[in-house]
Amino acid sequence: MNTRQQPGKHAEHAALPRCFLALCLLVLLVLPAGAALAAEKAEKWEGVDKAVVERIAKEQGREPSAPLINTEQGDLMLFLFLSAGAVGGFLAGYSYRALTERKPDMKEKTA
Amino acid sequence: MRIFTGKAFVLFASVSACSFLPAGDAAAMHIADGIVPFGWAAVWYAAALPFIWLGLRRMQTLAAEDLSMKPLVGLVAAIVFIVSCMPVPVPFIGTCSHPCGTAVAALLLGPLVAVPVALVALLLQALFLAHGGLSTLGANVLAMGVVGSFTAYGIFWAVRRFGAGLGAAGFCAGLAADWATYLTTSAELALGLQGAESFLSLFAAIAIAFAPTQLPIGILEGAMTAGVVLLLSRKRPDLLLKMRLLNAEEAKT
Numbered sequence: 001m002n003t004r005q006q007p008g009k010h011a012e013h014a015a016l017p018r019c020f021l022a023l024c025l026l027v028l029l030v031l032p033a034g035a036a037l038a039a040e041k042a043e044k045w046e047g048v049d050k051a052v053v054e055r056i057a058k059e060q061g062r063e064p065s066a067p068l069i070n071t072e073q074g075d076l077m078l079f080l081f082l083s084a085g086a087v088g089g090f091l092a093g094y095s096y097r098a099l100t101e102r103k104p105d106m107k108e109k110t111a
Numbered sequence: 112m113r114i115f116t117g118k119a120f121v122l123f124a125s126v127s128a129c130s131f132l133p134a135g136d137a138a139a140m141h142i143a144d145g146i147v148p149f150g151w152a153a154v155w156y157a158a159a160l161p162f163i164w165l166g167l168r169r170m171q172t173l174a175a176e177d178l179s180m181k182p183l184v185g186l187v188a189a190i191v192f193i194v195s196c197m198p199v200p201v202p203f204i205g206t207c208s209h210p211c212g213t214a215v216a217a218l219l220l221g222p223l224v225a226v227p228v229a230l231v232a233l234l235l236q237a238l239f240l241a242h243g244g245l246s247t248l249g250a251n252v253l254a255m256g257v258v259g260s261f262t263a264y265g266i267f268w269a270v271r272r273f274g275a276g277l278g279a280a281g282f283c284a285g286l287a288a289d290w291a292t293y294l295t296t297s298a299e300l301a302l303g304l305q306g307a308e309s310f311l312s313l314f315a316a317i318a319i320a321f322a323p324t325q326l327p328i329g330i331l332e333g334a335m336t337a338g339v340v341l342l343l344s345r346k347r348p349d350l351l352l353k354m355r356l357l358n359a360e361e362a363k364t
Contacts, residue, residue: 044205098179099347
């Protein structure tokens with residue numbers, strides 16, 4: 001196995017951790033500022049669909065219209081979320097088995 | 112993953128830990144019906160339609176070549192549906208948001224097939240979960256399905272070209288897809304709502320409002336994407352070979 005590195009390869013590898021550090025710093029800087037801003041306006045645990053999209057739309061004079069099928073009545077939404085989660089979870093679990101039960105030997109296959 | 116070592120790992124751990132700090136009061140990409148004016152909603156439909164058509168054709172081709180693609184599309188569609196409507200609390204901010212899941216779809220099925228997968232997930236959510244809307248379906252598909260998928264795919268390959276491993280490339284793809292989706296949503300909203308205000312100032316205001324919640328969610332989506340790619344590289348390397356995420360040399364090791 002050739003262990004010699006190509007010229008410039010080391011620099012490419014070094015660039016990735018630097019990018020990652022910059023990303024982390026960005027997050028660390030923006031999080032507190034954003035949190036302080038958001039704290040003034042949103043209710044606790046509100047989704048950003050409402051806290052950002054609908055709030056800004058309202059400020060600009062537009063309101064969301066009622067959904068075609070209004071499921072936000074009583075426990076209907078809870079029922080639909082649970083049903084969707086159960087069906088989606090079943091599909092994901094069933095397909096996961098079908099997808100991962102076969103484990104071909106790549107050494108043989110690619111030889 | 113080689114790059115997550117030393118200082119980078121400590122910083123990553125610190126940032127992740129911030130998300131679990133005690134909550135304070137504070138402020139998804141789904142745009143509800145009525146928010147975007149009709150003209151703009153039509154524009155976003157027109158922009159998304161060619162990708163949906165191409166995605167459906169690509170899906171037919173893949174299924175004709177290999178029947179095992181069908182359960183894979185089913186699995187990925189279920190993942191995208193669940194992930195993109197699951198509100199994840201961000202304790203430090205005190206609000207909820209959701210990842211998109213389209214990075215996983217784009218990597219495992221290709222960016223074109225990821226578009227109809229996103230369409231199905233968003234349509235079901237709009238119809239039955241009051242999440243998004245029918246008139247804004249085009250805008251939501253364009254942001255999450257088209258921009259999210261193609262960004263994930265492009266970033267994955269760009270990072271791989273730097274010599275990064277599967278996990279690092281998957282992480283960057285998930286992160287970029289999530290953030291790109293929210294930036295596109297910000298642009299769509301700014302264009303539709305600008306009125307007398309300039310596009311750039313409204314775009315910046317919306318993007319900044321999204322940032323505190325979406326920055327950590329993007330990191331979560333990156334970790335999730337990396338996890339799926341790494342898991343499949345152990346369980347089904349043939350699948351990653353087929354989608355050209357791995358080359359034969361890497362599959363042997």
